[in-house]
Amino acid sequence: MRAGAFSFAAGDWRSGVYTAMKRQNVQQMAYVPDAGHASLIMACHADEDIGCTVLTTEEEGVALLAGADLGGQRGVMLMQSSGVGNCVNMFSLLKSCGFPFVTLVTMRGEWAEFNPWQIPMGQTTEETFKRSGFIVYRADTGEDAAAMTSSAVQLAYDSNCPAAVLLSQRLIGAKNF
Amino acid sequence: MIERREAVAEILKDRTENLLVISGLGSPTYDVAAAGDNPHNFYLWGAMGGAASMGLGLALARPDARVLVISGDGEMLMGMGSLATLGARAPGNLALLVIDNEAFGETGGQTSHTGKSTNLAAVALACGFRFVLTAHKQSDLAAMKQLVLEETGPVLGVIKTGLGELPRVLPERDGHAIRNRFVTATANRQFGESK
Numbered sequence: 001m002r003a004g005a006f007s008f009a010a011g012d013w014r015s016g017v018y019t020a021m022k023r024q025n026v027q028q029m030a031y032v033p034d035a036g037h038a039s040l041i042m043a044c045h046a047d048e049d050i051g052c053t054v055l056t057t058e059e060e061g062v063a064l065l066a067g068a069d070l071g072g073q074r075g076v077m078l079m080q081s082s083g084v085g086n087c088v089n090m091f092s093l094l095k096s097c098g099f100p101f102v103t104l105v106t107m108r109g110e111w112a113e114f115n116p117w118q119i120p121m122g123q124t125t126e127e128t129f130k131r132s133g134f135i136v137y138r139a140d141t142g143e144d145a146a147a148m149t150s151s152a153v154q155l156a157y158d159s160n161c162p163a164a165v166l167l168s169q170r171l172i173g174a175k176n177f
Numbered sequence: 178m179i180e181r182r183e184a185v186a187e188i189l190k191d192r193t194e195n196l197l198v199i200s201g202l203g204s205p206t207y208d209v210a211a212a213g214d215n216p217h218n219f220y221l222w223g224a225m226g227g228a229a230s231m232g233l234g235l236a237l238a239r240p241d242a243r244v245l246v247i248s249g250d251g252e253m254l255m256g257m258g259s260l261a262t263l264g265a266r267a268p269g270n271l272a273l274l275v276i277d278n279e280a281f282g283e284t285g286g287q288t289s290h291t292g293k294s295t296n297l298a299a300v301a302l303a304c305g306f307r308f309v310l311t312a313h314k315q316s317d318l319a320a321m322k323q324l325v326l327e328e329t330g331p332v333l334g335v336i337k338t339g340l341g342e343l344p345r346v347l348p349e350r351d352g353h354a355i356r357n358r359f360v361t362a363t364a365n366r367q368f369g370e371s372k
Contacts, residue, residue: 028237051237053266055230056258063227064234064262067199070219070356071238072364093224093231097352 004046006039013142013171014040017104020146021076024153027051028068028075030061036106036172037078058083059090066099074157076149077103081125081166082118091132091162100156104149104165111169126166135163140171179315181276181338185247186212188274188322193243195368196326197235197359201228201248203283205276209247210348216362220348220355226255229273233263236271236330241368243270245325250277250291257300263331264305272325273301273333278340286340301333311335 008015018040021029029044030053031037044050051073055061058079065075084105094101108115109122129136135155137148145167152163185208189198192215199219200209206220221228232246253260253275263271279292291297298309308328312321312335321334349355 028234053233053237053262056261059227060230060256060259060262063224063230063259066227067231067234067236068238069234070197070231070359070363071235071242072360073234073238075234090224090227093221093227093352096223097356099356 004043004048006043006046008039008043012039013145014043016142016146017149018043020150021050021153022047024150024157025074026076026153027073028053028065029078030055030064030075031078032058032061032080032083034078034080034106036080036167037104041078058086061103062087062090062101063093065101066093066097069099074100074153075102076153077101079103080106081108081122084125084128085121088128088132094162095133098160099162100160101162102149102152102156102164104167106167106172107169109169113169122169129164133162135161136166137163138166138168140168142171145171178339179312179318179336181278181336182208182211182343184312184318184336184338185209185276187318188325189213195242197239197242197244197363199228199232199235199244199246201225201246201252203249203252204343205247205249205252206348207343207346208276211346214348216358218348219359222350222352225252226259228252229256229259229263232271232273233259233266233268236268237266239363239368240268240270242363243272243326245272245274247274247276249282250275250279250289250297251281253297254290254295260301260304260306260333264301267305267307267331269329269331271330271332272328273331274321274325275333275335276338277335278338280340282340298333298335301331306331306333308332309334311337313337
């Protein structure tokens with residue numbers, strides 16, 4: 001899949017995630033970078049029809065995409081599992097107002113993890129989302145990631161609820177740093 | 178000393194239909210409500226630290242509107258990183274107005290960082306905001322109104338005010354109702370060109 005001036009490497013499953021975002025008319029993307037999202041971030045930046053915002057902390061993205069919804073635009077936030085805990089109080093904005101919200105989360109701390117500091121948040125990510133009222137998908141294959149992204153955006157914006165797609169560490173590949 | 182409620186009322190007096198207002202939790206929400214309830218207002222009752230980011234998302238989605246976030250010093254301090262995000266993104270139609278009483282007014286009036294050492298206008302400028310202004314007296318308000326309603330954003334105004342208990346003017350508290358009203362009032366309308 002070609003996104004503006006950017007081309008995904010052959011076999012990069014994030015191409016399917018990008019295609020799903022485009023088909024679901026996602027117009028804003030906010031992110032705290034993660035290596036697991038790098039090609040998708042580049043693709044979105046190369047796309048004139050997706051407004052990209054780099055955040056200083058993940059909770060900004062929750063409020064930002066709520067504002068985007070007030071203005072009639074669909075959004076997706078990209079983060080890694082360690083950022084989920086930063087968002088917890090801001091998730092109350094989604095529940096209190098019925099905002100749709102979608103986040104794609106690269107998982108750490110679960111599969112051949114090298115860094116012990118990633119374990120605590122990685123192991124509580126799914127439960128944190130569920131306790132915050134999210135519908136949670138977990139993708140272990142590239143095909144799942146694309147299909148679940150599409151489903152999450154459609155469900156969130158048609159049914160006014162928050163949804164998260166966890167991209168498993170087995171899928172993105174364990175890091176040794 | 179500038180009286181906060183009068184100042185907010187002056188800023189919002191004769192507001193144009195393309196002005197969309199997000200108010201930060203606590204007194205700014207009461208101030209904005211006291212100036213006149215309006216379906217183009219989105220009142221926050223929580224989500225502390227998120228008002229500026231919410232304004233950014235709205236401003237990006239609605240380049241035809243002017244977005245004004247009215248918040249307090251405590252709320253803005255909690256989201257101070259978002260000033261860097263707004264500066265980097267630099268939407269021309271976004272303005273922040275901080276009603277700065279240098280205290281956490283809702284929780285007993287404890288002195289905030291702006292009452293000690295932090296200058297929010299200087300922080301915003303350092304983050305890449307185009308214009309900033311701090312108002313200390315009544316006669317500064319005309320320039321403040323011009324800044325937050327007219328100048329190319331992102332801009333940040335600070336109104337220095339006192340710490341005093343004012344009657345609470347409570348708008349709708351149900352977030353679903355606030356959101357639905359705002360969307361219904363704005364979704365299918367195209368506003369004139371905005372800066």
